[in-house]
Amino acid sequence: MEHTYDFGLVGLGVMGRNFILNVADNGFTALGNDLDPQKVQALIEEGGNTERVNAVVEVSAFAKALSSPRKIMMLVPAGKVVDIVIESLLPHLDKGDILIDGGNSFFTDTDRREAYLAEKGIHFFGAGVSGGAEGARKGPSIMPGGSKAGYAAVQPIFEAVAAKFEGEPCVAYLGPKSAGNYVKMVHNGIEYGLMQLTSEVYDVLKKAGNLSNNELHHTYKQWNAGRLQSFLVEITSEIFAEKDNLGNADLIDQIQDKAKQKGTGKWTSQNAMDLGIPVPSIDIAVSMREISALKDERTIADSLYDRPEIAQMDKEKLIDLTEKAFYFSYIVTYAQGLHQLADASREYGYNLNIAEIAKIWRAGCIIRAKLLADITKAFEADTVLPNLLLSPSFISKVQGSVSAARELVAFGALNGIPLPGISNSLTYFDAYTSTRLPLNLIQAQRDYFGSHTYERLDREGVFHTEWKLKN
Numbered sequence: 001m002e003h004t005y006d007f008g009l010v011g012l013g014v015m016g017r018n019f020i021l022n023v024a025d026n027g028f029t030a031l032g033n034d035l036d037p038q039k040v041q042a043l044i045e046e047g048g049n050t051e052r053v054n055a056v057v058e059v060s061a062f063a064k065a066l067s068s069p070r071k072i073m074m075l076v077p078a079g080k081v082v083d084i085v086i087e088s089l090l091p092h093l094d095k096g097d098i099l100i101d102g103g104n105s106f107f108t109d110t111d112r113r114e115a116y117l118a119e120k121g122i123h124f125f126g127a128g129v130s131g132g133a134e135g136a137r138k139g140p141s142i143m144p145g146g147s148k149a150g151y152a153a154v155q156p157i158f159e160a161v162a163a164k165f166e167g168e169p170c171v172a173y174l175g176p177k178s179a180g181n182y183v184k185m186v187h188n189g190i191e192y193g194l195m196q197l198t199s200e201v202y203d204v205l206k207k208a209g210n211l212s213n214n215e216l217h218h219t220y221k222q223w224n225a226g227r228l229q230s231f232l233v234e235i236t237s238e239i240f241a242e243k244d245n246l247g248n249a250d251l252i253d254q255i256q257d258k259a260k261q262k263g264t265g266k267w268t269s270q271n272a273m274d275l276g277i278p279v280p281s282i283d284i285a286v287s288m289r290e291i292s293a294l295k296d297e298r299t300i301a302d303s304l305y306d307r308p309e310i311a312q313m314d315k316e317k318l319i320d321l322t323e324k325a326f327y328f329s330y331i332v333t334y335a336q337g338l339h340q341l342a343d344a345s346r347e348y349g350y351n352l353n354i355a356e357i358a359k360i361w362r363a364g365c366i367i368r369a370k371l372l373a374d375i376t377k378a379f380e381a382d383t384v385l386p387n388l389l390l391s392p393s394f395i396s397k398v399q400g401s402v403s404a405a406r407e408l409v410a411f412g413a414l415n416g417i418p419l420p421g422i423s424n425s426l427t428y429f430d431a432y433t434s435t436r437l438p439l440n441l442i443q444a445q446r447d448y449f450g451s452h453t454y455e456r457l458d459r460e461g462v463f464h465t466e467w468k469l470k471n
């Protein structure tokens, strides 16, 4: 192979193939690599012009055909595979080469790999890539962190392939070390939260308003034309219109109600717990996928308990109420994820710019939404805003929708319709906006049974009481 290529990509699954074709479409020459000869062949055929996009099975031939410094991106499953690919590439790399992990790697793995590769003179960084297969092909949102010098070398390529929002590329250098993977992890946590909300809304509209799939299609479509405009609402509208090609029914009604997960939502929740930052709208989304997986137990339990008969609500009123509760919960879910990012930034030294993150989420990624333009402005106006709920520009949006969330959550509780994402968002809001919470009692109990001490409202210091049992 005489020709040298601008960009290399390891892992020619759907995401990898689409990403490399996107690179080639944007005027760069690109070379793919995969151990599977069929995937290599598929890319060569789809690329159509081997001067522009080509692929090889052998790692040595791959490395040899890349221009210096090599710019190689891995799009392989997170975990051990990433380490295996790194080891297979290493003997063929030179100092100054750039290696990018575009998968959903756990952030501490990225830190470990960056330190390991830095010793060998390789610029390594993690870059979250969001947007699924279509995004990879037509323009994803890209979240790079780590080696700044490494990023500078691929910046023109990433800016060309990324989705554009009003002409601005949805990619930006986010911070040192694993900042890119961390931001992508929280993106996915928010994604879990928003997907959970979307499913609850579907449930209540169906059960309390008896909306048909066609009506659901139109309702989501209408919402997507308004303030709830987002990728997830848009695809949900389309999902309700899809017919089953294995039968006559609507496809949605034939799909098993057990949601799978690959772990990024769970990692977001786990890490939020480690940081001490509450993200209950994300936590419950993970728990609901877990509950959904317990189908057999759910089926038995269903037969053991009576459920309330579901009261029917006027369709128009229900749609209006649901839209407001949905909007409220969308805001609160983003608020929690961004709060986590702000705290993680301090804890891990990422120096994140939250406005910049919201900006690159405005197009290309799974959680893209109209709301992100407002969120960007809120964090541009106050770069150290701890929580979106404290932004003056969000008060009227939240104030105008919270009472609908209260009404819907109460309705769900009375009628046995689980709305945990909306209700956790509401509870979070009610707690976060309370000057006084009853946790003074918890402090008293801790001190009572374990002499754990407490602080007082009226004076500084740490106190302990010899509590007297009075029977």
Ligand code: 6PG
Pocket (backbone or CB within 6 Å): 104, 129, 130, 131, 132, 188, 191, 260, 261, 262, 263, 264, 265, 365, 366
């Ligand atoms: C994206 C998605 C992508 C992937 C999810 C799915 O931004 O393009 O988040 O990364 O589809 O990780 O995650 P689960 O399988 O855990 O639902």
